[in-house]
Amino acid sequence: MKTSLGLSPFQMVYGKACHLPIEMEHKALWALKFLNSDPHETQSKRRNQLLELEEMRLHAYDSSRNYKEKVKFYHDKKLIKRVFTPGQQVLLFNSRLKLFRGKLKSKWSGPFVIKQVYPNKAVELETIDKKRNWVVNGQRLKHYLRGEVEQFSTVLMLVDP
Incomplete structure (x- = not known):
């Protein structure tokens, strides 16, 4: 799925790469800083994240369309054009x-x-x-x-x- 869209399903839904629980332990200090920030700054940051997520989804739709066009071109190239006439x-x-x-x-x-x-x-x-x-x-x-x-x-x- 990631090959055709350019994004993993997790990235499509949440807008960021999936982090394993082991990786999350090292980010505890980062999480404390993030949660204790200014509410207005957090609001604008969240708005920007939502816009980035929408851009990622649009990019995924474009990638999906391009992938489908390539697959259709490859499939159509393999088809044999046969012309039939009455009496054959x-x-x-x-x-x-x-x-x-x-x-x-x-x-x-x-x-x-x-x-x-x-x-x-x-x-x-x-x-x-x-x-x-x-x-x-x-x-x-x-x-x-x-x-x-x-x-x-x-x-x-x-x-x-």
Whole structure:
């Protein structure tokens, strides 16, 4: 938590670093001086401490926002931009497979045919036999390359003697 905000949770609440009981024993003389001071001076000092605390919190909010922007940038950089068009064949990520995971089971089901692509990156799929349609998030899809892989392997077989 301290890495993202730049402050510990204790500093966020109380505006100062946390002191352990052992450290407090050495500050007994300091505490006596502090408590026996002028009331007006103490009041202005407390007001300044509250303003400093507010500044620290604003700084923490800025640090938090910057940290979230960095994490979002890193996450978005890892996303693969896929463009789908109607008529393409795709595979669908099977998210329910996690419950009954087998070592050799594929996480992808399909192939399915894209019937329609919506502007919000949702995709309407239909089965190859055209019996069932449903809409899924485009992030759960990947291109089905079976035909292209077979063509590539036949070209390799023709090239190699």
